[in-house]
Every structure is written in structure tokens, then in C-alpha cells.
Amino acid sequence: MKTIKIEIDGMTCQHCAANVDKAITKVKGVVEVNTSLSQKNSTITALDDINIDDIKKGIENAGYTPLNYEISER
Numbered sequence: 554m555k556t557i558k559i560e561i562d563g564m565t566c567q568h569c570a571a572n573v574d575k576a577i578t579k580v581k582g583v584v585e586v587n588t589s590l591s592q593k594n595s596t597i598t599a600l601d602d603i604n605i606d607d608i609k610k611g612i613e614n615a616g617y618t619p620l621n622y623e624i625s626e627r
């Protein structure tokens with residue numbers, strides 16, 4: 554499993570955070586998502602073969618901007 558922490562620009566309310574959460578949840582390989590409005594990021598648990606570009610694309614398609622991210626193995 555991998556943990557991905559990705560900064561997201563454009564979230565202004567809880568509704569935005571829920572949209573981002575939903576968009577990332579749909580990405581293949583994603584197991585769990587936790588999106589924080591106050592920290593402007595999502596913490597994602599995913600399978601090892603996760604494609605970060607799919608996550609970025611999902612965020613963009615929902616209308617938000619993915620920024621820096623870091624991936625850690627666990």
C-alpha cells in the first residue's frame with residue numbers, strides 16, 4: 554500500500570472537499586481518501602500500482618487544481 558498526500562487548490566467549502574473526495578475515490582486503485590478543507594490537501598491510501606496522474610486528472614475533472622504531492626510506502 555501507498556500513502557499519498559496531495560495539496561489541492563480551489564477548495565472553498567465543505568462541499569468542495571466532498572467533491573474532491575468523491576472524485577479521488579473513483580480512481581482505480583484508491584482504497585481510502587481523507588480530504589481536509591483547512592489543510593487544503595487529501596490523504597489517500599492506495600494500492601501499489603496506483604497512477605498519480607489518474608488522481609491528478611480526477612481532481613482536475615472535478616474542477617480543482619492538484620499541486621505538490623508526496624508518496625510514502627507502508
Ligand SMILES: [Cu+2]
Pocket residue numbers: 564565566567568569570
Ligand atoms: Cu465549495
